[in-house]
Amino acid sequence: MLHDIDLTVEDGEVVGVVGPNGSGKSTLLRSLIGAHRPHAGSVLIDGVDIATASRRWIARRTVFVGQLLESDPALRVSDEVSLGGIAHHGSWRAQSRAFEPRIERALDIVGLHDQAHDPVARLSGGERQRVQIARAIVHGAPHALLDEPTNHLDIRHQLELMALLRRIAPTVVIVLHDLELAARTCDRLVLLSEGEVVASGSPRTVLVPALLDPVYRVRSAVHTDAADRAHLTFRLPEAPAPSDPSLS
Numbered sequence: 150m151l152h153d154i155d156l157t158v159e160d161g162e163v164v165g166v167v168g169p170n171g172s173g174k175s176t177l178l179r180s181l182i183g184a185h186r187p188h189a190g191s192v193l194i195d196g197v198d199i200a201t202a203s204r205r206w207i208a209r210r211t212v213f214v215g216q217l218l219e220s221d222p223a224l225r226v227s228d229e230v231s232l233g234g235i236a237h238h239g240s241w242r243a244q245s246r247a248f249e250p251r252i253e254r255a256l257d258i259v260g261l262h263d264q265a266h267d268p269v270a271r272l273s274g275g276e277r278q279r280v281q282i283a284r285a286i287v288h289g290a291p292h293a294l295l296d297e298p299t300n301h302l303d304i305r306h307q308l309e310l311m312a313l314l315r316r317i318a319p320t321v322v323i324v325l326h327d328l329e330l331a332a333r334t335c336d337r338l339v340l341l342s343e344g345e346v347v348a349s350g351s352p353r354t355v356l357v358p359a360l361l362d363p364v365y366r367v368r369s370a371v372h373t374d375a376a377d378r379a380h381l382t383f384r385l386p387e388a389p390a391p392s393d394p395s396l397s
Contacts (some may be wrong), residue, residue: 150173150344151173151176151177151187151345151395152343152344153345153346154167154177154286154345154346155188155198155346156177156339156346156349157318158292158322159295159320160291160319160320161319161320161336162320162321162336162337163314163315163320163323163334163335163336164179164188164321164322164323164335164336164337164338164339164347165305165324165325165331165332165335165337165338165339165352166322166323166325166338166339166341167324167325167326167338167339167340167341167352167355167365168340168341168342168347168364169342169365170334171343171367172341172342172344172364173258173341173343173344173345174175174296174297174324174341175296175297175324176344176386177341178213178294178322179322180192180323180352181200181211181294182207182211182213183192183202183204184209186200193290193328194207194210194211195210195291202372202375203335205236208236208238208290209290209294210290210292211290211292211293211294212233212285212286212288212290212292212293212294212317212318213293213294213295213296214282214293214294214295214296214298214317215280215281215295215296215297215298216296216297216298216300216301216373217277217278219298220269220277220280222268222270223264223267223268223270224267224268224269225259225265225267225268225269226250226256226264226266226268226269227252227265227266228264229269229280229284230252230255230256230280230283230284230287231248231284231287232284233248233255233283233285233286233287233289234240234248234251234287234356235396237289238288245365248287251286251287251289251310252283252287252354253265254286255283255284255286255287256283257349258283258285258286258313258316259282259313260279260309260311260326261276261279261281261283261374262281264276274301274302274306275302275303275305275309277307278298278301278302278310279306279309279310281298282298282310282313282316282317283318285318286316286317289386290318290395291319291320292318292320292321292322292324293314293318293320293321294321294322294323295314295317295321295323295324296302296324296388297312297320297324297325297326299325299327299330300310300326307327307330311333311334314334323335327377328356328361328381329378329379329380329381331352332352332356332379333376333378333379335352335397337349337350337351337352337353338350338351338356339355340355340360340361340364342363342364345361347364348360352379354374356371356381357371358370358371358377361381362386365383366386367383367384367385367386368385368386369381369382369383369384370382370383370386
């Protein structure tokens, strides 16, 4: 359940939504695309209240990428990617032909051109996630929403996916668990706890012990390297600090 959410995402921003399990991150994302209707208040996309908009209007302006690709295993990679155009063309065959150049470009961007005719079922988890990204690129919506898309990926595939964020859409809202990854990728972070926004701002202002410790119920330390990248360490409140002589 979300409470008193007041959030504006500016055009061109990459906004990361972070917080512990059950804090309302996925609910917030679903609310932004109309899959979850708020009991009070409103959600606006490009100034339009989505409660008054058609599903197709919303679908043309937003694209959603989840944790895992749910697909017909018999589909080829290019067929799955072509589905990104359905919001613009009702017929799959019509949009597939019309979007062929865009499909090829999207497959090139995510590095799957050589697998275009392979069945999706043969792909690894990382490759399937890249199929989702390619489909989102074909969609061409101005606003992208991603729900923990890196959860099932190894480190390399996580970095590759995050490097593609701005190729998906000009404006991105992404739910992430990895705070360092969020700090390196996002222009702004929104920290949720128990359905409320605890903080919203630059990674430098949000990723501080005064905010992280009570939300995650841990003891944290934040260090910045020479490249101005944040590095975080965590321990349980009852655990001794790493520098404690008792650990020697």
